[in-house]
Amino acid sequence: METETLSMEWDAESLEEIRRTARVFNMTVTEFFKEAAEAKLAELKNHPFHRLTQDIEDASEEETEEILKEISGLSDDDLAVSSSEVITV
Numbered sequence: 001m002e003t004e005t006l007s008m009e010w011d012a013e014s015l016e017e018i019r020r021t022a023r024v025f026n027m028t029v030t031e032f033f034k035e036a037a038e039a040k041l042a043e044l045k046n047h048p049f050h051r052l053t054q055d056i057e058d059a060s061e062e063e064t065e066e067i068l069k070e071i072s073g074l075s076d077d078d079l080a081v082s083s084s085e086v087i088t089v
Helices: 012-024 029-045 048-053 061-072
Strands: none
Touching (some): 012 029, 029 048
């Protein structure tokens, strides 16, 4: 697996709190950030906005703007599953 380095700036107090917390759980700061990032990534990828927009890379800029405008206007009720149907083939 190819890896890359990421440099981040944090205020000293927050970073020290992260170090102390990671130490309590016998983790490195890198492990702490990796786990936090993986959890946040999973959460965001499961969000309806992401699921509805993840495959629009091939759309033109105008189409993308139109799709995003429509999706942004949807309420939680609009995004709720109202019914489902299973079709066995």
